[in-house]
Amino acid sequence: MVVPASVADHPGIYHLLTAVFQGPSRGEFRASLEDPHYQPHDRLLVKRGPQIIAHALVTRRVMEFGPIELPVAGLDWLGTLPTLRGQGHGRRLLVAAEEHMASTGALAGLVWTRIPHFFRRTGWALCGRHxxxxxxxxxxxxxxxxxxxxxxxxxxxxxxxxxxxxxxxxxxxxxxxxxxxxxxxxxxxxxxxxxxxxxxxxxxxxxxxxxxxxxxxxxxxxxxxxxxxxxxxxxxxxxxxxxxxxxxxxxxxxxxxxxxxxxxxxxxxxxxxxxxxxxxxxxxxxxxxxxMDPSLVLMVKLLSPVKLLRALAGELHRRAEEAQLARPLELGLLVDGKKYRLAIHRDRVEAVGRNIGRSYLRLNVADFTRLVLGHFDWDEALADGRVEPSTNLALEAGRVLFPPLPLWLPPLDNLPARE
Ligand SMILES: CC(C)(COP(=O)(O)OP(=O)(O)OC[C@H]1O[C@@H](n2cnc3c(N)ncnc32)[C@H](O)[C@@H]1OP(=O)(O)O)[C@@H](O)C(=O)NCCC(=O)NCCS
The missing domain is CATH 3.40.630.30 (Gcn5-related N-acetyltransferase (GNAT))
Incomplete structure (x- = not known):
């Protein structure tokens, strides 16, 4: 069972992380406790008796996304004791971490990882390298x-x-x-x-x-x-x-x-x-x-796509205005069977779930994530058949509303303490 950590667990967590990662340094571990947004229950644990056998840390951040401030959550130090791997602890912790991220109000989860396939299965998408x-x-x-x-x-x-x-x-x-x-x-x-x-x-x-x-x-x-x-x-x-x-x-x-x-x-x-x-x-x-490190990739999970589309509505409207997109118009998104719809009016954009309308884009969850974050290569996805527009209008609207963006996470926020 996954349980939230308390202050009393900190020494045991440090011990576990040293066994799994040969780190963090004492300074870095102390820094993680002093993070101004940190709360002990942002660490999730799997315990066997009093022993901590697996751990994950959720960090709370606000991402500047053009003119919008998006609440997001980072995932750090996800690890299981080497002798107890392959028993589902990692997966359970990941699912619990995603739920905890959503409960903090985060709209997207972020992780820098060397094992993207582990995250792919619960809908995380590769969104960049450094x-x-x-x-x-x-x-x-x-x-x-x-x-x-x-x-x-x-x-x-x-x-x-x-x-x-x-x-x-x-x-x-x-x-x-x-x-x-x-x-x-x-x-x-x-x-x-x-x-x-x-x-x-x-x-x-x-x-x-x-x-x-x-x-x-x-x-x-x-x-x-x-x-x-x-x-x-x-x-x-x-x-x-x-x-x-x-x-x-x-x-x-x-x-x-x-x-x-x-x-x-x-x-x-x-x-x-x-x-x-x-x-x-x-x-x-x-x-x-x-x-910087070819094996390290950024993965993102959209925790609440409708809420995220709503948060982006003002910016989507601005893009429609700038491109003088003929309105009113609707754009559906069919994402691995899940349905979302954007109603693009002259003066605003609305996002709803469970319905796509006639003009829509069909794509998988990884491409949908990249699309929303501006990390989507339209030409490549069209050539590979990974995005299927139901009409020309859907394609035109999709390209206008979801252009490529210079997604960049400054590394200073992730640079660990030296000692
Ligand atoms: C990743 C990790 C947390 C998984 O923990 P776990 O308790 O073994 O997880 P589960 O038993 O739920 O799942 C194991 C699955 O992950 C896969 N997996 C785990 N580590 C992997 C790795 N390094 N490379 C490839 N696959 C890996 C296993 O193949 C297994 O797949 P299966 O379900 O198809 O058999 C654990 O391997 C670990 O602590 N690794 C070292 C630290 C690390 O790399 N953490 C990730 C930081 S982002």
Missing amino acids: FHSRGGARDVISGLIARGLLRRSHRRLNIRPWRRLELGALVRIYKQNLDAAFGPFQRTEAYWKWLIHRGGYDQICVALDGPDLLELEEVHAPIVGYSVTRGERIVELLSAPGCPTAAAQLMARACRDAIERGRHTVSLDAPPNSRVDKLFRAASGKRHHHQ
């Missing part, structure tokens, strides 16, 4: 110079390590970059504090537009960008809108720091083809993205 760009540290600096981005005539920013009292600047710049982002988690001040305290990074640097006067408030020397690095990896690099030179200068600083530590290669985590990613690749002369 890509990064890599280049020579010296090449990046020369590339930035060659592009005139580090010229003295450019407004010189002051770049230095971040100080704890400047938390507000990180909160602000991160928020300023969320407008067109699909996938990053909402970071409140408490969440930022937790991320920083967790220490999954080596250094945070900030770019100041003005003199670095310690005693002055940020107002007098506004912070216009920051970078988070771990070893030779630039984990996050964001700049304030209207200050494009900050990204180049922070990038150059990260490369110089890497060279100083004897590293020749640097990597950048950023949404593929974002401004920062393009800048890095142009400077380094590298055209391709690399998979």
Whole structure:
């Protein structure tokens, strides 16, 4: 039987995780307990007598999805003691975790995993891998110079390590970059504090537009960008809108720091083809993205498709408006036998279940998940016969309402503490 954990179970859980995963580190386990959204019953356990034999952790997050905030839940540290595998404990925990996720109000579950087939059976869909760009540290600096981005005539920013009292600047710049982002988690001040305290990074640097006067408030020397690095990896690099030179200068600083530590290669985590990613690749002369870890994939489970479609209704309406889609119109979705219908009016979109109407798309649950999250390759799915539109209208409406989106989950949120 699956039971929720209590505080008293924490030492036993740490013991189990060490046996199953040879980790987490003590620091990372402590950090998981200090997560501002954490509640002990977000851990689910299978026990035999007093012994914990299997465990799963559900984390509560809010995902920024364009203009919408979606409550989501992560699944971490799902594991069964090696000697007791193959008896259904893992499956039972997964089902219980999905129910718990839904009970927290989450509309989608997320897991980074190396065993996608284990999750596929309960309707999880592969929704991405983690890509990064890599280049020579010296090449990046020369590339930035060659592009005139580090010229003295450019407004010189002051770049230095971040100080704890400047938390507000990180909160602000991160928020300023969320407008067109699909996938990053909402970071409140408490969440930022937790991320920083967790220490999954080596250094945070900030770019100041003005003199670095310690005693002055940020107002007098506004912070216009920051970078988070771990070893030779630039984990996050964001700049304030209207200050494009900050990204180049922070990038150059990260490369110089890497060279100083004897590293020749640097990597950048950023949404593929974002401004920062393009800048890095142009400077380094590298055209391709690399998979960070080819065996690690992101899987998503839609926990309540109708509620999710309702949450997206405003955005779906905006897309219909922008494409001047003739309305009123209806689009059904027939997903492995389950039925959903979108009624697209002139002034709004409504989503209902249990009915598809005449114009619909037939597809499986994995493709439906990718469709809703903007990770669906229309041309490939049509060529493979994985999506079957009942009418031309269904195809046209489907393409307009569910375009490809740059789904990207920043890795900083998942970077474990080092010790
Ligand atoms: C994944 C895991 C939790 C499954 O636990 P379990 O108690 O054995 O799960 P169940 O008995 O319910 O299911 C086992 C099924 O998963 C499959 N499975 C489990 N681990 C697998 C793996 N690494 N590769 C392929 N299949 C795997 C088994 O083949 C079995 O399939 P079957 O039902 O067709 O026989 C367990 O193998 C484990 O702890 N693995 C190490 C940690 C891990 O990788 N966790 C996943 C993190 S995202």
